[in-house]
Amino acid sequence: MIAQAIFIIILGAAIYLFAKNAAKIRRNILLGKDTDRSDQSAKRWTVMAKVALGQTKMVKRPVAAVMHFFIYVGFVIINLEVLEIMIDGVFGSHRIFSTPLGGLYNLLIGGFEALAVLVLVACIVFLCRRNIVRLKRFTGTEMTQWPKSDANYILITEILLMTAFLTMNAADYKLQLLHFGHYVKAGSFPVSSLIAPLLPNGAGGLVITERICWWFHIVGILLFLNYLPYSKHFHILLAFPNTYYSNLNVKGKFTNMASVTNEVKAMLDPSFVPENTGEPARFGVKDVKDLTWKNLMEAYTCTECGRCTSVCPANITGKLLSPRKIMMDTRDRITEMGNNLDKHGKDYDDGKALLDNYITREELWACTTCNACVDACPVNINPLEIITEMRRYVVMEESQAPASLNNMFSNVENNGAPWKYSQADRFNWADKD
Amino acid sequence: MNQKIPTMADMAAQGQEPEILFWVGCAGSFDERAQKITRDICKILQHVGISYAVLGTEESCTGDPAKRSGNEFLFQMLAMTNIEVLNGYNVKKIVTGCPHCFNTIKNEYPGLGGNYEVIHHSQLIQQLIDEGKLKATGGESFKGKKITFHDPCYLGRGNNVYEAPRAALEILDAELVELKRCKSNGLCCGAGGGQMFKEPEPGKKEINMERMQDILEAKAEVVAAACPFCMTMLSDGIKHQDKEQEIRVLDIAEITVRANNL
Incomplete structure (x- = not known):
């Protein structure tokens, strides 16, 4: 019960703070002059679907496109898991989707694990491109300390979150094998079963590991959510309205004042x-x-x-x-x-x-x-x-x-x-x- | 020119309206190199028997360089004056050899009361090839020659015209090579946005010299251009590299005229 109360307080505070900061950005945006982009909604939805959802303009640089796609799909799909974590957190349940989803649940958890690995790989590759290979595109006069750190913070946070997610599953998997407490057999663990041998064998240690990772993962996500308004990472949200309100004229056409x-x-x-x-x-x-x-x-x-x-x-x-x-x-x-x-x-x-x-x-x-x-x-x-x-x-x-x-x-x-x-x-x- | 170039004023005096107005543009009117291209476009129009006319001394700058440089006031003054002239002659269709004029009249004049069907001369050439009215016979053979095309920003990225100028080259039976940066990735020649009329800002090198790298890498014998400003920048770049003997810069209209001995 105490855990549930703490969870609800943290969740509420995180959502409130985020909403407040997002509203401030909205207010700032609306300090600008008016321009009418309310026409041609069908075309606008298409542009958004292609450019933001389908990421069609990313492909000009194939390596970045593939790596970014891993992180993007990982982010979107793993959010289903976050939904389960939220419900579990609020109601004190454990893997609440496992019973209604049955066999599909195994497939989902297995899929999330595969995506988590892809996200991990992509984040590591991105960190290397920025800090070891030092691609020219990530330097330049405007790329001062803060923008560089911002990029690294985002990538490191994603690595930590994915690691916590996989470690949590590994501990859960081991507890399931022990038939311990409420850790009923649920989900398939193609990746975390491989790291399971690294974890302690006793049920006590496993429960602590599982709980620490569970809390780290979800609190980490909520903190990350609140980091967004201060970061370039806000693009994960604004990419959608921004492409919806795209300029639909040919690029050569400038406005007549x-x-x-x-x-x-x-x-x-x-x-x-x-x-x-x-x-x-x-x-x-x-x-x-x-x-x-x-x-x-x-x-x-x-x-x-x-x-x-x-x-x-x-x-x-x-x-x-x-x-x-x-x-x-x-x-x-x-x-x-x-x-x-x-x-x-x-x-x-x-x-x-x-x-x-x-x-x-x-x-x-x-x-x-x-x-x-x-x-x-x-x-x-x-x-x-x-x-x-x-x-x-x-x-x-x-x-x-x-x-x-x-x-x-x-x-x-x-x-x-x-x-x-x-x-x-x-x-x-x-x-x- | 063998034949007299018809003007709108002459035709109007005879109670005639041409099918298409050829908008020459400032470079096409005054720049010596571009004047040759202008005359070649006339030769093509005459060869296929399209009824056309030019404005002659009644033509004036579209206002493009003023607009891109931030002088919207001057741009609109010119635009409205030009629109008055064009509407006065009841112009319906315009062809031009300059992507900047093309873009401005096509996209920015309608909002000020000037509505015309506007095409770039590469689109005209493509259309004539498709209709079988233009071939590549009887003139200079480009067979097997390495030819590349430099995309003008206001034709390519600005208006998504990538295939028309290439169609004019495909008919030559030459070896077409693309530059490393081409089509929507094409690198600007350095002249747009008013840069043609000012010294570049301080930097490491000139933009047209950066473009020379791509051209030398492609090992092209002919660089096809479709814009009088690109023509100037590319020709200067090649002169600067001392490659005038090896590499020719030709507008697609010039290539068409040579291939057909017009």
Whole structure:
């Protein structure tokens, strides 16, 4: 009874805390500007099914795709086992699914064990790639101490959880063989039966081992749940809404700014009366609140895999720009803003902005708008949109474009071509050859 | 040019409307190398007898470089002025040799009142091949030559056009080799997003030199391009590598014209 009470308290506290932190992230995301992504729901479900559920964009890098698939399937399916553990914890039962499921239960537990091994292998391979092989994709200026540790914490936690799960089963298996207490014959243990010989033979020691692993496993999962909102690992949840709300247009299409359309129409046609669009908006993006909620959702979805940066032509050739950094900076800044909001209230201004305090102009001007980063992202994040929006601010609000681009603008404006050629000469090509 | 290039103004004066408008673009109008491609696209149009016209001096920048550089104001001014001209001539269908013009008119003009069927010249060539109107006979033989294709960002990733330019090469009976980074993995030439008109930001090397690695690795004799800006960047890269004798950069329109001796 005491164990049940403790379990219920821990479970309740974990769920409450997680809900609170998740709500805070939701609030932060909604600090962004509105954008309508409520159309074409059938197509959106399809994109989500393919990209998030089916992980179709992972396959461009096959090793990572296979290893990630092990962890992903392991995570999703082993959650069935977690459900049983929760029920057992609340009601004080033991392996409650074994009786109603009968033979299927053996298959399930056997399957979970096989998956647990695959998860273990994948996590070890991932740790090696990050810390021993040191893949280039996991380095870079933005990969400071915290992002590197975050990745390692996640992998180590998953290894510990899987080890506890298998050890628990091993102890259970041995107790079943001893016909001890409530440890009735239930489940098949293709993996844990192999580690069972390493465990003590006495029933007392086995029960202690089984209980310690049981508690370690479930409390570990609940702690991990509460780690998510502070970690890049939050992608396991946000990948789904983020892909649902994907940009469904072709990648080459950039948004036309409605606020600009009104001004241009008024300029070209003095009799034009613009619709009232409310308060005059800032052109482009200076700080995260100028971004849309979708941009901010993407920032929280990013799991820092670096596929974007590894295909960025600017980054490959040694420029400062890294699309991953654009997303990480956006997330860090909106988190900072959310924290300011909690601490100092709505009207507080910390004097900082995404532009300059986080993202430099040199980064913005290195982009070729080639869409390689957008194409590479396994969860349809668009760093290019943030770059373009920030360029818009720099150009239209500050008039601070690089001098050579200002020359190009004035050529385009005065003679209809980015170079200094007369419009009257535009058809001369027809007279040559 | 042997034949006179028809303009929309001329045709309108005669009460005619062409089937298709050929949007030349700034590079196609002013850049000497790109002018050759422009004339070759006209040769193809004339060869197959499609009724077409150009805007001539009435054409102007689509606004693409301004938009990608953040100057939305300038972009929309140009876009609306161009749309007024295009709608004035009742244009329905547009072909262009520039993926940037293609993308902008196709995707960004509709929201500002410009609705046209827009195709890139690679799509036109593919269609003509499919219809049997274009072959690869009577001209330079590319048989057995190693040819590769550099995907322009705004044609490939930007608009998912990967097969059309390859169709123009497949008919040549040449040995087609793909670059290490191709199709949706294609590496940018370095010119997009306004970079064509500015010095690159500080770094280790130029993007077009990075692309040269892929081209040299493929051991191609001909690099096929489909964008005037890629053409400039690739040609510069090859010049810089001192490989002008070994590797030619040709637009797919030029290849088509050569293969058919148009």
